[in-house]
Structures are given as C-alpha cells and as structure tokens.
Amino acid sequence: MGCQSSHPSAIPELDEIMLETGFSQASVVRLYDRFQALDKEQKGYLSKYDLQGIGELAVNPLGDRIINAFFKEGEDLTDFRSFIRVLAHFRPVEEGKSNETGRPEPMNSRLRKLQFAFQLYDQDSDGKISRDEMLQVLRLMVGIQVTDEQLVCIAERTIQEADQDGDGAISFEEFATSVEKLNVEQRMSLRLLK
Amino acid sequence: MLWGWERYSITPSPFPEWATLRIERGAKEKNHPLYKPYVNGIIAKEPTSLEEEIKEIRRSGSSKALDTPEFELSDIFYFCRKGIETIMDDEVTKRFSAEELESWNLLSRTNYNFQYISLRLTVLWGLGVLIRYCFLLPLRIALAFTGISLLVVGTTVVGYLPNGRWKEFLSKHVHLMCYRICVRALTAIITYHDQENRPQNGGICVANHTSPIDVIILASDGYYAMVGQIHGGLMGVIQRAVVKACPHVWFERSEVKDRHLVAKRLTEHVQDKSKLPILIFPEGTCINNTSVMMFKKGSFEIGATVYPVAIKYDPQFGDAFWNSSKYGMVTYLLRMMTSWAIVCSVWYLPPMTRQPEEDAVQFANRVKSAIARQGGLVDLLWDGGLKREKVKDTFKEEQQKLYSKTIVGNHEDRSRS
Numbered sequence: 001m002g003c004q005s006s007h008p009s010a011i012p013e014l015d016e017i018m019l020e021t022g023f024s025q026a027s028v029v030r031l032y033d034r035f036q037a038l039d040k041e042q043k044g045y046l047s048k049y050d051l052q053g054i055g056e057l058a059v060n061p062l063g064d065r066i067i068n069a070f071f072k073e074g075e076d077l078t079d080f081r082s083f084i085r086v087l088a089h090f091r092p093v094e095e096g097k098s099n100e101t102g103r104p105e106p107m108n109s110r111l112r113k114l115q116f117a118f119q120l121y122d123q124d125s126d127g128k129i130s131r132d133e134m135l136q137v138l139r140l141m142v143g144i145q146v147t148d149e150q151l152v153c154i155a156e157r158t159i160q161e162a163d164q165d166g167d168g169a170i171s172f173e174e175f176a177t178s179v180e181k182l183n184v185e186q187r188m189s190l191r192l193l194k
Numbered sequence: 195m196l197w198g199w200e201r202y203s204i205t206p207s208p209f210p211e212w213a214t215l216r217i218e219r220g221a222k223e224k225n226h227p228l229y230k231p232y233v234n235g236i237i238a239k240e241p242t243s244l245e246e247e248i249k250e251i252r253r254s255g256s257s258k259a260l261d262t263p264e265f266e267l268s269d270i271f272y273f274c275r276k277g278i279e280t281i282m283d284d285e286v287t288k289r290f291s292a293e294e295l296e297s298w299n300l301l302s303r304t305n306y307n308f309q310y311i312s313l314r315l316t317v318l319w320g321l322g323v324l325i326r327y328c329f330l331l332p333l334r335i336a337l338a339f340t341g342i343s344l345l346v347v348g349t350t351v352v353g354y355l356p357n358g359r360w361k362e363f364l365s366k367h368v369h370l371m372c373y374r375i376c377v378r379a380l381t382a383i384i385t386y387h388d389q390e391n392r393p394q395n396g397g398i399c400v401a402n403h404t405s406p407i408d409v410i411i412l413a414s415d416g417y418y419a420m421v422g423q424i425h426g427g428l429m430g431v432i433q434r435a436v437v438k439a440c441p442h443v444w445f446e447r448s449e450v451k452d453r454h455l456v457a458k459r460l461t462e463h464v465q466d467k468s469k470l471p472i473l474i475f476p477e478g479t480c481i482n483n484t485s486v487m488m489f490k491k492g493s494f495e496i497g498a499t500v501y502p503v504a505i506k507y508d509p510q511f512g513d514a515f516w517n518s519s520k521y522g523m524v525t526y527l528l529r530m531m532t533s534w535a536i537v538c539s540v541w542y543l544p545p546m547t548r549q550p551e552e553d554a555v556q557f558a559n560r561v562k563s564a565i566a567r568q569g570g571l572v573d574l575l576w577d578g579g580l581k582r583e584k585v586k587d588t589f590k591e592e593q594q595k596l597y598s599k600t601i602v603g604n605h606e607d608r609s610r611s
Contacts (some may be wrong), residue, residue, distance in 0.1 A: 036372055037287055040519065054287065055576050056280040059589040061597070062270070064242060073280030090278050104237040135435045138265065141273065146602055154265045154601060170267075174463035179268045182254055188507055 013081060021088035021107055027192050031087060035080050045077040046070070061141045065120050088117045092189040111186040114176050117156035121175075131155055208261055216315050237283050244596045247272050265601040278466055286576045289481050292513045297565035326532045334379045334531040341375035342428075347434040348372065353438025365439040366417045382536040384411055391542035392416055393471035393501035396464055401503040403475035403567055404483040404517040406523070407530065411540065418473040419463065420445060423450050433505055441469065458491060464498040471501065476558065482515040483507050485572035489558040499545045502561050504569035508537040541568045 008014060008025060011032050013103060036042075038050050050069045052058060058067065070078050070086050090107040105111060121129045121137055134155040142151070162170045162178045170178075201491050242250075243321065252266050252599060303312060348368035355361040377384070393399040394416075399418060412418065420442045424433055433444055443463060449455055476489035494500065507514045512533025516526050543564055548557040559575075566573035 017589055023601055031282070034282060037291060038281075039455075048507060051281065054280055054284050056284045057287070059593055060277045061590060061594055062273040062278070066274065066281070087278065087282065088389055090275070117274055120270055120274060137270070141269070141594065142598040142601070143280055145595055145598035158265055158267060175267060180465055182251065182268050182271075184271070187251055187268075188275055188284060190275065192282075 011080070017081060017084055021084055023084070023192075028084065029189070030192065031084055032080060035083055044079075045079055046083060047077055056148050059114060061143065062137075063183060065123075068085055069116065069119065077137065086116075089113055090188060090190045091190050093185045108189070113184050114179070115172070117188065118172055118175055121170075128171050129175065130169045131161075134159060134170075135140075195328060209420075216312060237279055238322040242270070244593065245600060248600050256413050263599065263601055265551075269597075269600075282433065285485075285572075285574060286487075287489070289485050289574075291517060292515050293464075293482050293484050293509050326534070330381070331528075331532050336377035338527075338531070340433065341372050341379055344375065345369070345372035346432060350435045351440035353435075369417060369436070373410055376410050377414045380407065380410070380415060380536050381534075381588050382407070382411060382531055382538065384415075385535075385539045386415055387539065387541045388544075388590060389415075389542060391544050393418070393503075394499075394545075396467040396544065397471045397499040397501050398429055398460075398464060398496070399432070399471050399473050399501045399503055400476050400489070400565075401473075401505055402483075402486045402491060402569065402571065403477045403480055404505065404507060405514045405526070407514055407536065408475065409473065411538065412473060412503065412507065415540070416471055417610065419470040420473055421460070423447055443472065453492060457496065460493070461496050461609065463594055466494060473500045476562075480516045480518060482517075483509075483571070486562050486569070487574050488577040491554040491558050494548065494558045494561070497548065499547050500557075500561055501545050502543040503563050504541045504543065504565045504571075505594065506541075506569040506571070508539075511535040511537045514538070524566070539569075543568055 008029055011017075011028060014025070014028060014176075017023070018025060021028075023031070029033070035046065038054070040044055040050065040053075048067055048071065051070065057063045059068070067187055070083060072078075072082070087109065088107040089112050093108055118129075119125070121133055123133060123136070135151060138151050138155055139145075160170065162174050164174050164177070165171070204567055208471065249268055251268050252264075255507070289359050311533055319440075322502055345368070345413075346466045348371075349365065352361060352364045355364065397410070399416075401412065409420065413420075418434075419440065422433075423440075424430060424446055426458060431443070436442060438445060441463070443459055445459075460472065463472060473492045476493050477487050478490050484498075512532065512535060513532065514536050522528065546561055546564070552560070565571075
C-alpha cells in the first residue's frame, strides 16, 4: 500500500547507521527510499546492474569505477548499510566541529573524501597511483578524443609534478599535498534538502 | 449523453489542505518525525556546466596561471561528485513512480504519514472508503461492463454492413458512445481546450503517455484509428471486434520488432487522405505525468501532418499513472475506479509539419517541447525505455569531448616539457 515512503521502523539497524554515518533520521529514510527505488526487483540488495541502469550515471566517464566503489572485492551485491556508508563520505562537513582525539574519524572528513577520490585512481589498492593507472583514468575521461602520445605526455607531467620521493608514482600523501589548497570539503559534498 | 452535474467545473476542494494541516499538527503534538514529500528532488543542485566547475576547482586548488588547458589531479572530484549525485537522485528513475503530492487527498495510498492522528480525520477517511468502495465502485463496474459489451457487440454488428457512408457513420457513433460510457465508468472529468485544432483525416495524433486511460480520453472526443500490438484476453477480444468496423492498425507481436514493416503500414494508412487520423504515443511507455521523455522518431519520419496533444492529469483526485512494474492492468483499473475521480485537461495544439531543414529527430524534439510547454511538464531528453535498456554511448562521448577540451584545448598538442 502507498507510494514509495518507508516508515523509520522498517529500516534495519537505523540507530547504528545514524551513529556511524552522521545522517539525520529524515535523511536516512530518504536514502532508504532511494535504495528501494533503485532495487527494482525488491531483492533487498542492489546489484551493479541496478546502478548501471541510471542513465545519467552511465554517461559519466568514471561511472563504472564509482559503481565499483559500492561493492566489496569480488562481490556483486550490496546491502543498504554498505550503500549508505559510501554516501556518507559525501555528507557536508558541519561548521565548527572540532576533531576530537580518540574518536574515530568521521566518514565525511576531508581525509575520507580524499581517500574515496584516491581509490578511483588506485584500482589495485597498492597505495600508489602508477603511470599505468593514471593513463587508464585519463583514457576513461577523454574517450577517443585525445591521442596516446598526448595522454602519455600529460600523465608523465602530472606524476612529475606531484611526485616528491621520486618513485615514479603518486602516493596518497603526495596526492593530498597536491590538492591541499583545494576546498575538498565543499567539492566532495552533497547537501540533502531538508 | 452528458449528465447535468458534469457540466460544472471542479473547484478546488478545501479538504486536502485541511487534512494536511491536521496531520502536521498531530505529528508535532506526538513528536513523530514527519515525512515531507520532496517535490524538487532531494539534493541541493547547482546548475553549472562541466567547464565552469572544472575551472573553479582548478582555480581554488592551485596557484598556477589559468586559461591554459591542463590536466589536474583534482579534476576527478568533479566526476566523482556528479556520479554520486546521480546515484542519490536522478531525473529519470523518479518519473516511473507516482507523483508525490504536497497535500493529502484522503486516499491512504498517497499518504506517507498514515498513522492514527486524530479521530476526526480517521472518521472522514473511513467515510471516504465507504463511499468509494461501496457506492462508487459497483456503479462504475456496471458502467464499464456496459460500455465494453456495447463496444464489442456494436462494432461486430456494424462490421457486417457493406462498406459505405452508413457503415462509417454508425461505426463512428458506436465508438464515440461506448468510449463516453467508459469515461463515465472512471468518472473522468475532462476539459478539452482548443478543439478547433482537433486532428483531421490523414494526419497523426501524438500525445504524452501516462496510462492506458489516455486512449479512452482522446477517443471519446474524436474518431481515431488506433495503432498497437494484438494482446490476448479481453483486450484481444475488443481489438478484434473494433477492427471489423473501422480500419485500426494492429500488429502481431512478431511484427512489432520490424520497424520497416511498421513504418510501411503506417505510411500506407496516412497516404489515404480519407483514412482516420492515427493515434500514437511516441514515448513508448507510461511516464508519471511530471515530464515528457524522448519521442521515438518512427512516427515523425512518415511525412504526415502531426497534431500534438498534451494531456495533464490533476493528481488531487486520483493518480492516473500506471506503474506497470508494480501493478497489473486489472489492479490498476480497480485503483482507478476506487479513486475519487480522474480529472484531466487535454490541449489540442496547432498542427505541425516537418520543415525541410529538420530531420526526424529534431522534428520529434520540437513537437515534444511544444507538448511539454503546454502541459506544464518537464522536457527531458532521456529515453523512457531506459528503465529497460542501456543508454547510448553518444551521450558519454559528449561528456568526454567537453572534458578533453579542458585538458588539451582546441588546438593540436603543444609540447610542454
């Protein structure tokens, strides 16, 4: 009965999710509705196919990599808790919240946002962006519009500029340093309407 | 055939406003979190283009001189954020579920906060249920039964007549009468605008598609030739009967895939100027009446005059959208017959023809925009069939082209080392 709304009691582990992600109850309910709308066969899980069906995501050059970020290694299904954990990275940072030592790093901190972006580059998760990985991402973003030579040129120059310890690859710290002036908190945040 | 009380237009009832306020007050008293429908999407979006955003990111991130096309590590943030944004909320997925209303119309199917709030409200709702299910529903089912039987019997009888003026005259009036009875069966209150633009013989009538009821609504005001696939069951019986009296264009399931065959039969039909206007829904699927999606170009390649029609339902009295993945046809019709009423407006737009410099796709888009503008609907480029198929690569290439310009510019490569 009813359209697409869920009652808060229908959401499993609601309190843990709110604690872990920092989302308000209204936001969690809203995202749960979204989860169910995407889960067309009502499996209770999302598959990669469900996410690939979003037209606007399929035209995003990095669409497939973003989808993969929701799924654990080798798995093809994700439940609501894992789904909202990824989305939690994009929660806006609240003003004036001090970083208390001893508490776990909040999921939407600058560090976590940078780590999320880094993993889109670093597919083999070895903690470094190699020249090949850089080329792969560049190729995804430009398609057939740019020649190989130009891309190699761009990739090598980028690594040269960011690489500080001279190992020919960009580590996470080097990545973080190269974007330290950037307002990452704002660029990697999505504000849910109340 | 019009009953007296339907000549009066529907004035907005005060009940929905009152019901909504009552719910809000009750929720506050009991400290329940209230679910507010998001009519404008759930994310605060900034409408900037790809180039602008990437420039902004680079400007704030590095101290280098700008305006030289260069790749930056931070460019990835743009695609990342856009991607997650569409996962949270995209334009297409929400068009395939019923529209969310700001105020409650006393139907529990549209109420998200349906819990016990107050005695008065529940009594009112209960009364509504009683009226709708025990009084209106049997009346409507009786009417529907009458309408459909008359249609089948009437058209079969007319089919036995020899071809000529009498047959046409009778066929037209049998069709119109039966469709009008069906309209009563749904208590559809329709306002037709600009009836002087009604489709003429030899033309094609295109309209936005929300539910199978669209056909009944248009066919009760004009005599059309229908196009469609032959179904089994009751639909099939009706289809086989009506084609005896009037040349509708029905296809077997296997023929539907053959685009050339479809185009050929349609062309043959429209070239005969005495033939009835064809009724087509170019979206190919039911959308929830908040937007118009991509029109399939097939009907626009034939070269006939196109008569666009915009249909807009008023969701206050009953939501007409058919969510075919959620409800079967029978469940859907029962839901329609237990709503208060189906209220809609139909606008007949002036006829359009394909200009020499346009191709079929541009013509289709032009017609689509006209319909969207008139009906107050969002004009989307996406294909309604997206819910079943994958999107074309050309859209992705556009994004890639735009992005490439920001890293290599418009000229050939200049060596930078």
